[in-house]
Amino acid sequence: MDLFSAIKDRRSCRNFSTEALEDTVIERILDAAVWAPSPLNMQPWQFTIISSEEKKEEVFQEAERCRKWAVEASGWKWLNNYTVDFLKAAPVIVLVVGDSKKTGVDMFQEEGSVGYQLACGAAIQNMLLAAHAMGLGSLWFTFFDKQEIRKIFDIPDDKTPVAMVCIGKTAKDPASVPRKSIKDKVTYC
């Protein structure tokens, strides 16, 4: 698939078919992920492939807990009707974990280390594009508490659960969401 088509036509999918994916499909998506750039090429990412019903249920429960908590914390009414059932439907959820020790010069800076997480963001974008190019739906999901996810997957405190990427065949075509005009986003100097 052409790069620009992949970028423009990718959508966030929240309706997955439960049909299983071949291991080679996931491997190709991860191979795309690791060709993202990272500070000093430290490749600060790790991937946990979640496909067992048991672990998906644990992720679902944490997302539901987080959603209910967030309804109170945010006052966002739409959250009352937001369901995270796609976490159980998607055949694969890839948990992307960043290593805070593998970051750039910001490890010495006042505002703290985020370079390793940004690199994970780039790797995730590659994953979403690769999934789309392979005819699959995907979702970048962050509705969880990092500390709870550390407990479920036995992740030490110096590593950060950055996001989960749900991947599977789409059960319903995702809607397009519009973008603001570039003109509103750019200044020149």
Added chain:
Amino acid sequence: MDLFSAIKDRRSCRNFSTEALEDTVIERILDAAVWAPSPLNMQPWQFTIISSEEKKEEVFQEAERCRKWAVEASGWKWLNNYTVDFLKAAPVIVLVVGDSKKTGVDMFQEEGSVGYQLACGAAIQNMLLAAHAMGLGSLWFTFFDKQEIRKIFDIPDDKTPVAMVCIGKTAKDPASVPRKSIKDKVTYC
């Protein structure tokens, strides 16, 4: 260009031709950027297109200051020989600024807001891929102090200078850097 070729053949370029780029080229790269996903589709990015010699010089001076400081802070000897002259050679530097108010549920969470920066990371990856597909070199650059960049570009404290993306024709083909095997990066559960 095919998506997977773009992902695998993109390189970090540190040798740019000073030849100017057409505005339409930069617009196409920014159009790719904004099709990245973001929490609640809040599109938390702003772009400052730096092409004046004066502003590029200010960026160069800050990067040099940061480099010299980092030599002491890090003990990384390679930094003594690292030059940031590419900041003056590249015809365009795009400063990507994230808006911390346009983030996801993590605005209520203990470990703080990073969703808006991750979205900027995805947008930057789109920019690098788009530049490569258009035959251009690019570099994701973060060797600066955020507070200094805020001063130079008059950016308020609630916005974060996430990275600079240098873009231009390559003066020398960038080297490929290897990646670790996927096997070392993946666990299954």
